[in-house]
Amino acid sequence: MEVGFLGLGIMGKAMSMNLLRHGFKVTVWNRTLSKCEELVEHGASIGKTPAEVVKKCKYTIAMLSDPSAALSVAFDKDGVLEQICSGKGYIDMSTVDADTSSKISEEITKKGGCFLEAPVSGSKKPAEDGQLIILAAGEKQLYDEAIPAFNVMGKKSFFLGQVGNGAKMKLVVNMIMGSMMNAFSEGLVLADRSGLDQQTLLDVLDLGAIANPMFKLKGPAMVQNNYPPAFPLKHQQKDMRLALALGDENAVSMPVAAASNEAFKKARSLGFEDHDFSAVYEVVKAPEHSA
Numbered sequence: 001m002e003v004g005f006l007g008l009g010i011m012g013k014a015m016s017m018n019l020l021r022h023g024f025k026v027t028v029w030n031r032t033l034s035k036c037e038e039l040v041e042h043g044a045s046i047g048k049t050p051a052e053v054v055k056k057c058k059y060t061i062a063m064l065s066d067p068s069a070a071l072s073v074a075f076d077k078d079g080v081l082e083q084i085c086s087g088k089g090y091i092d093m094s095t096v097d098a099d100t101s102s103k104i105s106e107e108i109t110k111k112g113g114c115f116l117e118a119p120v121s122g123s124k125k126p127a128e129d130g131q132l133i134i135l136a137a138g139e140k141q142l143y144d145e146a147i148p149a150f151n152v153m154g155k156k157s158f159f160l161g162q163v164g165n166g167a168k169m170k171l172v173v174n175m176i177m178g179s180m181m182n183a184f185s186e187g188l189v190l191a192d193r194s195g196l197d198q199q200t201l202l203d204v205l206d207l208g209a210i211a212n213p214m215f216k217l218k219g220p221a222m223v224q225n226n227y228p229p230a231f232p233l234k235h236q237q238k239d240m241r242l243a244l245a246l247g248d249e250n251a252v253s254m255p256v257a258a259a260s261n262e263a264f265k266k267a268r269s270l271g272f273e274d275h276d277f278s279a280v281y282e283v284v285k286a287p288e289h290s291a
């Protein structure tokens with residue numbers, strides 16, 4: 001199966017590498033073209049523009065930072081829309097809001113192409129290990145055709161119906177995750193300031209009802225003030241912002257998420273945007289601190 005892949009950041013690089021490892025023919029494009037080189041060493045071809053990739057491939061996947069990047073790659077000069085046509089599918093796996101996804105879907109469909117949104121749960125390591133959770137919505141036939149690729153990139157795929165449902169599900173999940181990270185950070189600070197050992201807190205948490213892979217993975221690094229970027233904080237803040245907008249649209253009051261968003265915004269303004277999102281711990285610990 002020949003697929004195009006647009007966007008070779010933390011996630012896109014790992015996902016496209018997995019496709020190559022499993023025998024897919026992959027043509028890659030990245031805004032910063034030099035990032036394509038490592039993939040080429042592993043057998044990928046390069047497309048000079050998103051349009052060139054779409055022209056060459058029946059299926060093209062995108063994994064881009066945010067709504068403005070997703071719109072730009074689809075709509076701008078040399079973008080996806082220039083070459084999408086009947087018989088071709090476009091699968092956007094970026095985390096965006098439902099409106100962005102719907103705009104892209106509408107224009108792809110007008111040109112005769114098929115569209116699927118398919119954001120993912122899971123971070124750098126699950127992407128490397130092909131263990132993502134795929135939250136797809138849109139054209140069911142394209143979903144069925146994409147299953148061989150999804151099976152390589154993920155451990156489970158959900159088909160959630162009409163375009164927008166995948167985006168919304170992803171934002172709900174990340175809203176919960178961002179709020180949990182803030183509560184976890186407060187707990188680590190409270191343990192420390194009240195004279196408890198933080199490692200013991202991690203051990204206690206890991207044995208109880210609120211044990212979870214995120215605390216287990218990030219906790220030991222956080223207590224060492226170490227935040228190697230797996231999920232960049234700027235993207236978590238984008239997801240909190242988009243989830244809060246979804247809350248506004250649906251008149252859902254989310255004071256916990258709103259307070260968490262403030263902490264992520266503060267962390268961004270202090271220079272932690274490219275650190276892992278667990279760096280929000282720095283703000284909870286010492287709001288006056290800077291990176």
Ligand SMILES: NC(=O)C1=CN([C@@H]2O[C@H](COP(=O)(O)OP(=O)(O)OC[C@H]3O[C@@H](n4cnc5c(N)ncnc54)[C@H](OP(=O)(O)O)[C@@H]3O)[C@@H](O)[C@H]2O)C=CC1
Pocket residue numbers: 006007008009010011012030031032033035063064065066068069072073093094095096120121122123124230231232235236
């Ligand atoms: N990291 C994670 O744990 C997870 C991330 N996600 C989501 O996946 C998406 C990608 O995340 P991740 O790989 O971590 O992000 P990165 O910041 O590592 O990569 C972002 C990618 O988007 C590209 N990009 C940014 N702006 C533009 C633009 N205007 N035009 C074209 N390309 C652009 C970048 O290109 P360039 O290299 O040129 O900057 C890069 O390829 C995001 O939506 C994120 O929320 C979802 C699940 C987990």
Ligand SMILES: O=CCCC(=O)O
Pocket residue numbers: 095120121122123174231
């Ligand atoms: O969007 C990023 C999600 C990160 C994760 O699920 O661990």
